[in-house]
Amino acid sequence: MWCVTCARADQCRCTRVPGNVTGTVAGAGTLGSASLPFASIYLGALATSNVQLTGTATAARVATLPDNSGTIAELNLAQTWTATQTLANGAGVDALYIHPTSGNTSSGLQIKSIGGTLMVDVNPDATGMFRVFNSSGTVMLTVGTSTPVVLFSSTAAPEVPCEARATSPQTADIFACRNYTGADRLFGVTPAGLLDIGNQGGGANTMAGFPHATFYQSLQDVVIRNTVTETTILASPATIPAKWMVPGRQIRIRGRGTAQDIGLITGQMRVKLGGTVVADTTATNLPSMATSPAAVVDLDVVMTCRNPSSTGVVMCNGDLILTNGSGTVSYLRLANVINAIDFTSLAITWQSVQIELQ
Numbered sequence: 001m002w003c004v005t006c007a008r009a010d011q012c013r014c015t016r017v018p019g020n021v022t023g024t025v026a027g028a029g030t031l032g033s034a035s036l037p038f039a040s041i042y043l044g045a046l047a048t049s050n051v052q053l054t055g056t057a058t059a060a061r062v063a064t065l066p067d068n069s070g071t072i073a074e075l076n077l078a079q080t081w082t083a084t085q086t087l088a089n090g091a092g093v094d095a096l097y098i099h100p101t102s103g104n105t106s107s108g109l110q111i112k113s114i115g116g117t118l119m120v121d122v123n124p125d126a127t128g129m130f131r132v133f134n135s136s137g138t139v140m141l142t143v144g145t146s147t148p149v150v151l152f153s154s155t156a157a158p159e160v161p162c163e164a165r166a167t168s169p170q171t172a173d174i175f176a177c178r179n180y181t182g183a184d185r186l187f188g189v190t191p192a193g194l195l196d197i198g199n200q201g202g203g204a205n206t207m208a209g210f211p212h213a214t215f216y217q218s219l220q221d222v223v224i225r226n227t228v229t230e231t232t233i234l235a236s237p238a239t240i241p242a243k244w245m246v247p248g249r250q251i252r253i254r255g256r257g258t259a260q261d262i263g264l265i266t267g268q269m270r271v272k273l274g275g276t277v278v279a280d281t282t283a284t285n286l287p288s289m290a291t292s293p294a295a296v297v298d299l300d301v302v303m304t305c306r307n308p309s310s311t312g313v314v315m316c317n318g319d320l321i322l323t324n325g326s327g328t329v330s331y332l333r334l335a336n337v338i339n340a341i342d343f344t345s346l347a348i349t350w351q352s353v354q355i356e357l358q
C-alpha cells in the first residue's frame with residue numbers, strides 16, 4: 001500500500017509500504033491528471049535494474065495499449081513479428097516508408113522463405129535495387145540503375161524468363177513498347193500473335209504482321225476487262241499507317257492471275273502509294289495470248305523507303321511477267337517513272353495478291 005504525507009499544500013510525498021495500490025472501483029481511478037501529470041513511472045524488481053516510463057509531449061496526447069498480451073516493440077531494436085501486420089495509410093500518407101541511413105550498405109527490405117532462403121531483396125543504394133530469387137538463391141529478376149534496367153533470367157534451357165498472359169477477350173496488344181513520351185507505339189504483340197510494328201513520331205499508328213511474312217491478302221478474283229479506266233487489282237484497300245515507312249523498311253507486293261487475248265493487246269501497270277505513283281511499266285504491247293489455255297500473269301514489286309524526310313522517298317521496282325500458252329514469256333519492268341495506267345483489249349483475272357512487310 002501507499003501512504004501520502006504533505007508538509008505543505010504544494011509538497012506531497014508518496015511513500016511505499018508493503019502491499020498493493022488498488023482502487024475502490026474497477027476502471028474508475030486515474031493516476032495523475034491532464035493539468036498535473038506525473039513525470040515518469042519506474043517499474044522493476046531491483047533498485048539498479050528497472051524501467052522508467054516517461055514521455056515528452058508538445059500537446060495533450062493519448063497512448064492506448066492494444067488488447068493483447070505480449071511484448072511492447074521499441075524503435076531502436078530489431079523486431080520479430082509473430083502475427084500478421086496491416087499497414088493502413090490515409091490520403092497522401094505512405095503505408096510503409098523505408099529510408100536507409102547515410103553510409104548504410106545493407107538491404108532496406110528482405111523477404112525470406114520459411115527455410116530462411118532469401119527470395120526478395122530491396123536495396124535503394126545498390127546497382128540491383130530490386131532482386132527476386134528462386135528457391136536455390138539464383139537471381140530471376142533484377143531492377144537496377146545499370147543496363148539493362150530490367151533483367152529477367154532463367155536457370156535452365158526449358159524455362160521461359162518472361163511471359164505475358166492476356167485476358168479473355170483481349171482487345172489491346174498483349175505486349176507493347178512505346179517511346180519516351182508514351183505517345184508513339186513502336187512495337188507490340190496483338191491478341192492474334194502478330195507483331196504490331198510502329199515508328200517514332202507515328203503515334204498510335206501500327207501495322208500488324210510478321211517480318212518477311214504476309215500482313216495483307218486479297219484472295220478474291222478481280223477481273224479487268226477491255227477498259228482504259230484505271231482499275232485496282234486489290235479486292236479491298238491495303239492501308240499503310242502514317243509515318244510507318246521509315247528508312248530501310250520494305251514492302252513487297254506479289255500477285256498471280258491469268259490473261260486472255262480478246263483484242264488489241266496493249267497493257268500498262270503502275271503502283272500507287274498514298275495516291276502517288278511510285279512505279280510504272282508505261283504503255284506496252286503484249287504478246288498474243290490464246291483464250292485457252294490462258295496465259296499466266298505474275299507480279300513482283302518491292303518498295304523501299306530511302307529518305308527520312310517529311311515527304312519521304314520511296315524506291316519501287318518490280319516485274320510483271322506474262323507466260324502464254326506456247327511458253328512465250330514477256331517482262332514488263334516497273335520502274336520509278338510516273339505515268340497513267342490503262343488496260344486496253346486485255347482481260348486479267350487477279351486470283352490472289354499478297355503484300356509483305358520486310
